[in-house]
Amino acid sequence: MISKITLLGIAIFYASIAFAQHRAPWVVPESAKEKKNLYSPDESSLARGKKSYITECVRCHGKEGKGDGSSAMKIEKTVADLSSDNVQNQTDGELFWKISEGRKPMPLAKTTLTDDQRWDVINYIRTFRKK
Numbered sequence: 001m002i003s004k005i006t007l008l009g010i011a012i013f014y015a016s017i018a019f020a021q022h023r024a025p026w027v028v029p030e031s032a033k034e035k036k037n038l039y040s041p042d043e044s045s046l047a048r049g050k051k052s053y054i055t056e057c058v059r060c061h062g063k064e065g066k067g068d069g070s071s072a073m074k075i076e077k078t079v080a081d082l083s084s085d086n087v088q089n090q091t092d093g094e095l096f097w098k099i100s101e102g103r104k105p106m107p108l109a110k111t112t113l114t115d116d117q118r119w120d121v122i123n124y125i126r127t128f129r130k131k
Contacts, residue, residue, distance in 0.1 A: 026103060028094045035093030038116070041123035049124030052117045056109060065128035075105050083128035095122045 039045045053061075062069040065082030072079045080087055087095070099118050102108035109118055 026098060028097045032097035033091050033093045035091075035096055037092040037096070037119050037122060039119045039123060041126060045120045045123045046127065048117065049120035049122070052113055052121050053124050056112055057121065060106070065125060077105060082125050083130050085130070088126070088129045092119075092122050095125065 058069055059071040060069045060075065060079045061067055061082055062072065062079075067079035067081045069079065082088075090098075096118055099113075099121060100108060100110040109121075113121065
């Protein structure tokens with residue numbers, strides 16, 4: 001029979017791993033960083049990107065990408081401000097990889113959005129750039 005102390009130790013161990021994963025930098029493979037967006041940010045791409053963003057991203061990232069969506073308060077991790085220099089200074093390839101792969105609690109969008117939709121979302125996210 002496992003003691004309560006052993007169970008508590010196991011729980012603390014796994015909690016510390018989860019905590020460390022959220023604090024660790026989100027490293028993108030070099031090959032992904034160089035990937036180029038297939039779509040220019042024209043009206044059509046931005047409209048498609050906005051539609052996909054509203055469907056998949058707005059709940060957490062908010063209407064203007066500030067990380068203040070209706071579900072953001074329910075998440076223990078800080079939701080990224082997509083208008084921040086930190087996000088806006090990333091390459092399209094970096095954003096594409098992160099959106100595709102996700103990182104808990106962010107789901108991986110490669111199961112819900114096509115490649116084309118993700119490129120359009122990136123174009124739309126670029127409209128959040130602080131002026």
